[in-house]
Amino acid sequence: MFDVVVIGGGVIGGLILRKLSSYELKICLLEKSNDVCMGQSKANSGIVHAGFDAKPNSLKAKFNVLGNKMMKEVTSELGVKFINNGSLVVAFSDDEMKTLEDLLERGRTNGVPDMEIIGREELVRLEPKVSDSALGALYAKTGGIVCPYELTIAAIGNAMDNGAELKTDFEVTRISKKGDNFIVYSQDGETVETRYIINCAGYGAQKVAGLIGDDSFTIGGRKGEYILLDRESGGFVSHTLFFTPTEKGKGILVSNTVDGNVLLGPTAEEVPENDTATSADGLQSVINKAREMCKDVPLYNTITSFAGVRSYCDRHDFIIEKSAVDDKFINCVGIESPGLTSSPAIAEYVVDKLIGSDEELVKKESFNPYRKPDYFFKNLSVEEKNGIIKNDKTYGKIICRCEQITEGEIIRAIKENPPAKNVDAVKRRTRAGMGRCQGGFCQPYVAEIIARETGIPFEKVTKSGKGSELVIGVTK
Numbered sequence: 001m002f003d004v005v006v007i008g009g010g011v012i013g014g015l016i017l018r019k020l021s022s023y024e025l026k027i028c029l030l031e032k033s034n035d036v037c038m039g040q041s042k043a044n045s046g047i048v049h050a051g052f053d054a055k056p057n058s059l060k061a062k063f064n065v066l067g068n069k070m071m072k073e074v075t076s077e078l079g080v081k082f083i084n085n086g087s088l089v090v091a092f093s094d095d096e097m098k099t100l101e102d103l104l105e106r107g108r109t110n111g112v113p114d115m116e117i118i119g120r121e122e123l124v125r126l127e128p129k130v131s132d133s134a135l136g137a138l139y140a141k142t143g144g145i146v147c148p149y150e151l152t153i154a155a156i157g158n159a160m161d162n163g164a165e166l167k168t169d170f171e172v173t174r175i176s177k178k179g180d181n182f183i184v185y186s187q188d189g190e191t192v193e194t195r196y197i198i199n200c201a202g203y204g205a206q207k208v209a210g211l212i213g214d215d216s217f218t219i220g221g222r223k224g225e226y227i228l229l230d231r232e233s234g235g236f237v238s239h240t241l242f243f244t245p246t247e248k249g250k251g252i253l254v255s256n257t258v259d260g261n262v263l264l265g266p267t268a269e270e271v272p273e274n275d276t277a278t279s280a281d282g283l284q285s286v287i288n289k290a291r292e293m294c295k296d297v298p299l300y301n302t303i304t305s306f307a308g309v310r311s312y313c314d315r316h317d318f319i320i321e322k323s324a325v326d327d328k329f330i331n332c333v334g335i336e337s338p339g340l341t342s343s344p345a346i347a348e349y350v351v352d353k354l355i356g357s358d359e360e361l362v363k364k365e366s367f368n369p370y371r372k373p374d375y376f377f378k379n380l381s382v383e384e385k386n387g388i389i390k391n392d393k394t395y396g397k398i399i400c401r402c403e404q405i406t407e408g409e410i411i412r413a414i415k416e417n418p419p420a421k422n423v424d425a426v427k428r429r430t431r432a433g434m435g436r437c438q439g440g441f442c443q444p445y446v447a448e449i450i451a452r453e454t455g456i457p458f459e460k461v462t463k464s465g466k467g468s469e470l471v472i473g474v475t476k
Contacts, residue, residue, distance in 0.1 A: 402435020
């Protein structure tokens with residue numbers, strides 16, 4: 001039996017699981033997909049927001065500012081790249097310049113430090129490619145960027161290294177009570193028993209809460225489409241560039257990623273959960289807005305486009321509370337933007353305050369908060385590389401030429417926590433296949449390594465889980 005079960009393997013569930021693993025608790029994460037980080041944490045902008053946008057006194061405002069302050073330490077412990085590049089909210093009219101004044105005041109109310117409004121001359125100095133129509137910007141120096149799936153995978157892996165359990169392909173279909181405990185059922189009839197449940201199921205959170213009769217909120221989904229440019233364009237901008245927000249949201253942004261690409265997007269379209277298809281209209285909208293923001297956008301360096309669905313709730317704020325139906329069932333839902341930024345602070349609050357208010361939590365003396373980066377080899381010195389190759393020759397073979405990822409790193413991703421079981425899982429952990437050719441050359445080799453290291457037939461290796469097999473059989 002478990003003390004706590006977390007439902008949902010996104011960044012919120014992952015960082016909660018990691019926080020739980022620092023205490024003497026028996027814990028487990030349940031994820032309906034074949035790998036963690038398969039929902040909105042997989043496909044978002046990766047922005048660490050400063051905190052000026054959220055309404056004062058909201059949970060979004062509170063946890064955004066706290067999470068921003070925690071991000072540097074958390075990413076350092078987990079071996080995850082974080083860049084404090086600062087953000088610029090760009091104004092294109094006198095009315096928008098007035099809106100920037102409102103955002104500045106809101107940010108100060110929320111406790112955001114290091115903000116100022118700058119004029120066109122300073123804006124062009126910071127971002128030479130900004131549009132000739134731009135008049136000025138709100139400059140928030142505490143804004144940053146992080147890789148959302150890298151953070152999620154590292155947090156869950158670190159929790160597992162500290163004793164947490166993970167069950168993938170476990171879609172929660174029923175929850176019953178056995179005395180004071182919960183029995184959680186999967187679609188295949190597998191069960192786990194637990195004293196507490198933390199509902200971090202993202203788009204599926206309404207369904208999960210409904211299994212105990214909690215109908216206190218409604219969840220919807222918005223699709224966001226993105227365009228990703230090759231690292232050759234990495235110097236195009238230095239900061240994260242936002243349009244001045246409207247009632248519909250923050251709009252499309254132009255930003256670097258922590259790996260040196262340029263990200264354009266997202267759109268916002270009401271959709272069902274499983275609609276992650278890109279569209280000609282959606283991508284054209286991204287292109288048009290990017291060209292409004294910047295001159296000479298290097299779209300010729302486009303290497304891929306993608307979409308993700310982000311959930312939101314009808315309360316228009318985070319829901320982080322014990323359920324009125326059962327106080328040992330904790331809802332942590334409706335975590336839209338700035339959820340990624342807020343995630344470390346949300347995790348601390350849920351564990352120390354909501355569970356800690358009922359339980360005497362005992363610190364785990366053996367807890368190790370540190371984790372080695374998933375892909376690290378190309379950043380080492382020649383001497384360090386040679387030392388590793390001397391002990392393990394697999395690090396001397398490059399599999400992904402675009403990203404310079406070695407066989408040794410791929411093997412490590414397959415064997416470490418949480419283990420990569422398919423080609424896309426390896427891609428998220430190592431970046432093998434994320435370069436200019438998008439896996440055109442390395443994908444078969446990655447699949448061969450997965451087959452060899454896991455012992456499954458090559459024709460059973462998938463791209464992203466059941467139904468996405470790469471080959472249909474052996475020809476010779």
